[in-house]
Every structure is written in C-alpha cells, then in structure tokens.
Amino acid sequence: MTDTTTDTAATTAPEQGAGEGHEAAEILDAARALVDPELCAAVESLPAAVRKVARYHLGWEHADGTPATGNGGKAIRPALVLAAVRALGGEPKTAVRAAAAVELTHNFTLLHDDVMDRDTTRRHRPTAWAVFGDAAAILTGDAMQALAQRMLADDLHPGAMEAAARLALCVEELCEGQFMDCSLESRAPDQVTLDECLAMAEAKTGALLGCACAIGAVYAGAGREAADALDGFGRQAGLAFQLIDDVIGIWGDPGHTGKPAGADLTARKKSLPVVAALASDTPAAAELAELYGGPPGEGDPARTASAVERAGGRDWAQGHAADRMSGALGQLAKAVPDPEAAGGLLAIAEFVTRRRH
Amino acid sequence: MTDTTTDTAATTAPEQGAGEGHEAAEILDAARALVDPELCAAVESLPAAVRKVARYHLGWEHADGTPATGNGGKAIRPALVLAAVRALGGEPKTAVRAAAAVELTHNFTLLHDDVMDRDTTRRHRPTAWAVFGDAAAILTGDAMQALAQRMLADDLHPGAMEAAARLALCVEELCEGQFMDCSLESRAPDQVTLDECLAMAEAKTGALLGCACAIGAVYAGAGREAADALDGFGRQAGLAFQLIDDVIGIWGDPGHTGKPAGADLTARKKSLPVVAALASDTPAAAELAELYGGPPGEGDPARTASAVERAGGRDWAQGHAADRMSGALGQLAKAVPDPEAAGGLLAIAEFVTRRRH
Numbered sequence: 001m002t003d004t005t006t007d008t009a010a011t012t013a014p015e016q017g018a019g020e021g022h023e024a025a026e027i028l029d030a031a032r033a034l035v036d037p038e039l040c041a042a043v044e045s046l047p048a049a050v051r052k053v054a055r056y057h058l059g060w061e062h063a064d065g066t067p068a069t070g071n072g073g074k075a076i077r078p079a080l081v082l083a084a085v086r087a088l089g090g091e092p093k094t095a096v097r098a099a100a101a102v103e104l105t106h107n108f109t110l111l112h113d114d115v116m117d118r119d120t121t122r123r124h125r126p127t128a129w130a131v132f133g134d135a136a137a138i139l140t141g142d143a144m145q146a147l148a149q150r151m152l153a154d155d156l157h158p159g160a161m162e163a164a165a166r167l168a169l170c171v172e173e174l175c176e177g178q179f180m181d182c183s184l185e186s187r188a189p190d191q192v193t194l195d196e197c198l199a200m201a202e203a204k205t206g207a208l209l210g211c212a213c214a215i216g217a218v219y220a221g222a223g224r225e226a227a228d229a230l231d232g233f234g235r236q237a238g239l240a241f242q243l244i245d246d247v248i249g250i251w252g253d254p255g256h257t258g259k260p261a262g263a264d265l266t267a268r269k270k271s272l273p274v275v276a277a278l279a280s281d282t283p284a285a286a287e288l289a290e291l292y293g294g295p296p297g298e299g300d301p302a303r304t305a306s307a308v309e310r311a312g313g314r315d316w317a318q319g320h321a322a323d324r325m326s327g328a329l330g331q332l333a334k335a336v337p338d339p340e341a342a343g344g345l346l347a348i349a350e351f352v353t354r355r356r357h
Numbered sequence: 358m359t360d361t362t363t364d365t366a367a368t369t370a371p372e373q374g375a376g377e378g379h380e381a382a383e384i385l386d387a388a389r390a391l392v393d394p395e396l397c398a399a400v401e402s403l404p405a406a407v408r409k410v411a412r413y414h415l416g417w418e419h420a421d422g423t424p425a426t427g428n429g430g431k432a433i434r435p436a437l438v439l440a441a442v443r444a445l446g447g448e449p450k451t452a453v454r455a456a457a458a459v460e461l462t463h464n465f466t467l468l469h470d471d472v473m474d475r476d477t478t479r480r481h482r483p484t485a486w487a488v489f490g491d492a493a494a495i496l497t498g499d500a501m502q503a504l505a506q507r508m509l510a511d512d513l514h515p516g517a518m519e520a521a522a523r524l525a526l527c528v529e530e531l532c533e534g535q536f537m538d539c540s541l542e543s544r545a546p547d548q549v550t551l552d553e554c555l556a557m558a559e560a561k562t563g564a565l566l567g568c569a570c571a572i573g574a575v576y577a578g579a580g581r582e583a584a585d586a587l588d589g590f591g592r593q594a595g596l597a598f599q600l601i602d603d604v605i606g607i608w609g610d611p612g613h614t615g616k617p618a619g620a621d622l623t624a625r626k627k628s629l630p631v632v633a634a635l636a637s638d639t640p641a642a643a644e645l646a647e648l649y650g651g652p653p654g655e656g657d658p659a660r661t662a663s664a665v666e667r668a669g670g671r672d673w674a675q676g677h678a679a680d681r682m683s684g685a686l687g688q689l690a691k692a693v694p695d696p697e698a699a700g701g702l703l704a705i706a707e708f709v710t711r712r713r714h
Contacts, residue, residue: 050529153521162510165510
C-alpha cells in the first residue's frame with residue numbers, strides 16, 4: 001500500500017537548519033500545545049473499552065494502560081486548521097475544537113488502514129490491531145469518527161456545521177482513496193495507470209490536508225471561494241508531499257526513513273515514481289516491468305531503483321511535485337493575497353515537503 | 358455473538374392478525390416509502406467504489422451491479438424517528454432526512470459487525486465482506502457513517518445539530534456494545550455476568566432504537582426532557598426485543614427464524630436466557646454449564662434447551678422482557694401523555710417485540 005503516514009515523514013525529518021523549518025517546528029509545537037488538551041478531554045468522554053484503545057493508538061498509554069510519553073505524530077492537520085484561521089484574520093483559539101476533530105478523524109483512518117493493510121508498526125510501536133485485535137481497532141476507529149463529528153455538532157461556533165459537512169465529505173473521499181489503493185495493489189503493475197495513482201494519492205493524502213485548511217477558513221468566517229481555494233492549497237501540497245515521500249521511499253537514507261533501503265521496491269509497492277517509470281516506454285521501463293514481475297522480497301533493490309531512475313521516474317516525481325507545489329501556492333495566493341498572512345500555512349507546507357533525500 | 362438483527366426479526370415475523378400488527382406494518386411501509394428516496398439520493402452522492410458496496414448491502418443491487426428488488430430490512434429505526442415526530446406534534450416530513458441518516462448509521466454498524474463476527478449471511482444474502490472483501494466492507498461502513506453525519510450537517514432544520522450530536526454519541530455506545538460483545542464471547546460462560554450481558558444488549562440494541570426516538574423528539578421541537586424520555590422508551594423496548602429474540606433463538610420455530618433449531622445453543626452463544634440460567638444456582642444450571650463446556654457444534658440442543666428452561670432462563674427472559682416493556686411504556690407516557698398521539702410509537706414497539714415463539 002502507498003504509505004501516507006505524514007506523521008512518519010515529519011517525525012523522521014532531519015533537523016531544519018533554515019529559518020522556515022524552525023518556524024514550522026514552532027508552529028507545529030504551538031498547535032500541539034493548544035490542541036492536545038482538547039483532544040485529551042474529548043477522548044476521555046469515550047466509553048471505557050474504546051477509550052483504552054484510542055489512548056494507546058494516540059501514544060498516550062502503553063498496552064497495559066500505564067502512561068506513555070507519547071509520539072502521537074506531528075499534528076500537521078490541526079496546525080493547518082489553526083494556521084488557516086490566522087491567515088484569514090480569524091482567532092485560532094476559536095477553532096481548537098475543530099482542529100482536534102480533524103486530528104481525531106486522521107487517526108481514525110490510520111487505525112482502519114492499519115487493519116486493512118496488515119501493517120504491524122505505526123510510529124515505532126505495534127499497531128492497535130496487532131495489540132488488541134481487529135475488532136477493537138475497527139470499533140475504536142468507528143467511535144473516533146463519531147467523536148470527531150460530535151465535537152463539531154456540540155460546537156456553538158457559527159462555522160461548525162459547515163465544517164462538519166466538509167469533514168464528513170472528506171472522510172467519504174478518504175475511504176474511496178483507500179479503496180482505490182487496495183484495488184490498485186491487487187492488480188498487475190501494467191494494469192495500473194499513472195492517472196489512477198495520482199487520483200488515489202489525492203483522495204488518500206491530499207483530501208484531508210485540504211479539508212483541514214478549508215475548515216480553518218470556515219472558522220475564520222471566510223466565504224466558500226476562499227475555503228475552496230485553501231482546500232486546493234492543502235490538497236496540492238499534500239500530493240507534492242506524497243510524491244516526495246515516494247521518492248524518499250526509494251532513494252532516501254534508511255537512517256532517516258527508518259525503513260531498510262529499497263523496502264518499498266522489494267515489496268513491489270506501486271509508488272508514483274515506479275508507475276511513472278513503467279509508463280515511460282523506455283528500455284529501462286521494460287527492465288523494471290520484468291523486475292517488478294518477480295516475487296516480492298526477491299531481487300536487487302539497487303538495480304530496481306536504478307531502472308526507475310533511468311526510466312525517468314525520479315525526475316518525473318520531483319518535477320511533478322514542484323508543479324503541484326506551484327499549484328498549491330497559486331491557490332494560497334488566491335485565498336490569502338497578503339504573503340505575510342500566508343506565512344504560517346506556507347511554512348507548514350514547506351516543512352512537510354522539504355525532506356532530505 | 359448476540360444477534361441484533363431487528364431486521365431479520367421483522368422480516369421473519371408471522372402475518373399479524375391483530376389490528377396493531379397490521380397498523381405497525383402500515384406504519385413501517387409508509388416510513389419506508391418516505392425514507393427510501395432520500396436514502397437512495399444520499400447513497401448516490403457517495404464516491405463510486407463505496408457506493409457500489411453500499412447499494413449491494415442495502416439490497417438494491419446484486420454483486421454484479423444489476424438491480425435487485427431489495428430486502429433492505431423493515432425500516433424500524435426510521436419509522437421510530439417519524440412516529441416520534443408525529444407523537445410530539447411535529448411534521449414527520451421535516452425529519453425524513455434525519456430518519457434516513459439513522460437508517461444509514463444502522464447499516465454502517467451491520468456492515469462492520471458482519472466483518473468482526475465473520476457472519477456470512479445477512480438478510481438471506483452473502484454479507485458484503487464475503488462478496489467484496491474485508492477492506493471494502495470496512496471502508497463502505499466508514500463512508501456510510503460519514504454520509505449519515507453529512508446529511509445532518511447539511512440539514513437546515515433547527516434540530517439537526519442536536520440530532521447529529523445524539524447520533525454520534527449513540528455510535529460511540531454502539532461501538533462499546535459490540536466491543537463488550539466480542540469480549541464476552543471470548544470468555545468462559547462462568548466468567549460472564551448477567552449484568553454485563555444486559556449492559557451489552559442495551560448498548561448494542563437499545564441505544565440506536567432510543568436514539569431514533571429521541572431524534573424524532575428533537576425534530577418535533579420537544580425539549581431535552583421529552584427527548585430523553587423517548588430515548589428511554591426506545592432503549593427499554595429494544596432490550597425487551599432482544600430478550601424475546603434470544604428466547605426465539607432457542608425455542609422458536611425454525612420455519613420462522615430461518616435458523617436450524619437450537620443453532621444458538623450449539624454455537625454456545627451467551628444469550629440472555631442462557632446466562633440467566635447459568636447464574637441460577639440450580640441443578641439444571643450445573644448441567645447446562647457442563648453442556649456449554651463441550652465443544653461448539655456438538656451435543657443435543659434439545660437437552661440444552663431443556664436445561665436452560667429448567668434453570669429458569671426462559672421464564673426469567675420473558676418476565677424481564679415484560680418488565681422492560683413496562684418501563685418503556687412509562688417513559689412513553691412521560692413524553693407523550695396522550696395515548697392516541699403515542700399510538701404509532703406503541704404499535705412499532707409492540708410489533709418488534711410481539712413475535713411467535
């Protein structure tokens with residue numbers, strides 16, 4: 001399955017030397033500090049059995065219920081909500097509950113994706129289903145989705161209902177994206193088109209980043225046009241992130257990615273650079289098709305990576321990521337013409353897409 | 358697992374000779390006629406892949422996408438929403454969307470329960486996971502929960518947000534109920550208390566019936582007290598239904614239940630009459646404990662049924678169902694003092710609890 005763990009990306013990002021990376025880290029920390037108490041109080045209101053699994057998944061507890069000093073991910077989505085509110089002249093504090101609801105929604109999808117993908121590790125710990133079983137993980141995800149919607153339904157802010165509708169519509173898109181992902185993974189590499197993979201990545205990764213920004217716009221009292229433009233910003237930046245994440249999955253430093261070199265290739269993952277390379281109609285594409293036809297776990301990943309690169313997969317991914325980032329900036333400028341006001345959103349977007357590779 | 362398929366119950370209910378049964382059937386048919394177009398339009402708005410699975414699960418399509426003349430269940434929950442609106446002097450038509458959202462929510466939980474329980478048949482057809490796979494069923498359930506919430510978030514009725522909050526809170530309870538059910542099933546029969554089983558049944562079966570009634574009250578513009586009383590009415594009636602369903606699961610006519618005689622007993626299901634019998638401290642309880650200690654699928658179900666009956670399980674269940682129904686009627690009278698206005702709600706409650714056994 002295509003890896004969409006923005007959290008992992010952020011967690012394993014190297015120290016940012018430049019000012020913007022530093023600014024982004026501060027923005028993310030500030031968002032986490034604002035949102036965590038709200039998130040914690042919300043989870044506390046869940047019934048006991050699902051609450052325990054939720055607290056484990058969020059990194060707050062060990063499996064035995066003792067407190068853990070959590071690594072619950074980098075809070076990119078809540079930070080986007082709050083940064084979007086600020087960018088449009090609103091008061092971020094009014095949107096803390098909405099930001100927490102977005103983070104809960106993200107985590108509900110992670111819980112369910114891990115069950116479907118049979119992933120056993122998330123944020124350096126065993127996944128919830130691996131510890132508590134499939135039913136516990138499915139039910140806790142279901143309850144977390146409901147809790148996220150309840151937080152918005154109970155929110156008296158005038159934007160809460162529109163935010164709830166946007167979040168629900170986004171979940172439908174996320175489900176479709178994961179559905180497409182499962183379907184693409186079960187097909188032969190030559191039965192998968194690049195357009196399908198891009199649509200899947202946009203639904204699976206772009207949609208919630210876009211929705212987070214749009215919800216911030218709604219909470220700032222912005223009109224539909226600005227909210228839709230910010231949705232486009234987050235969506236395009238999310239796709240840029242996914243492209244770069246896929247590049248790192250092939251050519252990244254295992255010391256930073258936390259995965260063995262070439263793991264995505266030996267798993268025969270249909271990542272975007274690979275699918276672009278296969279579609280390139282080059283001799284290297286034919287070589288790659290043959291390598292990908294071999295049984296997963298076998299073959300030389302360095303040779304496979306070389307074939308992807310010679311078939312143009314790496315260049316295509318980096319170029320396409322740049323195009324998407326440029327599209328994202330266009331949408332951002334449309335919603336927030338003042339570059340200074342847009343700074344926070346921009347810093348987060350650059351943070352998630354600017355990783356060492 | 359404890360069977361909570363109210364739909365099956367209603368579907369397999371015998372022809373109702375009495376006036377009330379006839380009235381209830383008319384109420385259910387009228388609710389179905391009002392709600393189905395709204396439900397259909399909502400499902401039409403889902404993305405393509407999850408929409409296909411949703412249409413299959415709802416009985417509108419065969420697995421190959423050709424139209425089916427559906428058996429989507431008896432629409433008991435939407436009928437309760439509309440009957441509650443009418444009972445409190447509101448206009449049922451204003452709550453059609455909310456009623457459809459409740460039905461979608463019910464169906465999302467069925468999709469997920471079937472995955473967890475590994476049930477292969479639902480409403481006389483293969484379950485969605487058995488046809489499309491686990492991931493498809495999980496994702497379609499997730500998308501249906503989101504859709505239900507989106508319908509309420511998009512609803513301009515002044516009660517929509519409170520309804521959304523009540524529905525979300527109810528889903529959290531349903532998840533906890535299913536979680537408890539899975540946990541009880543994995544324990545030895547003597548490690549399960551009657552109170553735990555009753556709490557589980559209330560969460561799993563009573564909560565959504567109660568929530569449906571409460572949402573109707575909210576859409577009628579009733580205050581919190583009336584809504585809570587109607588929640589209590591649906592909840593208690595739901596538990597009465599579950600008790601009677603369990604009795605039928607043991608002593609019912611296989612021609613009506615659609616299951617082989619004693620199937621629940623040979624599967625070692627910890628249904629309420631069995632757990633009550635085991636807790637009875639009688640010689641028959643000891644005999645039953647020994648029979649239930651044997652491997653599932655073996656033993657004489659008639660002898661097991663006799664032990665449950667001799668240990669008082671059948672009498673207890675019928676008595677307790679009558680108590681719960683009496684409690685339900687008390688709540689109903691509190692919310693709707695005029696017996697004529699309460700007639701529709703009463704007819705539905707009696708319909709679901711009055712089955713041949």
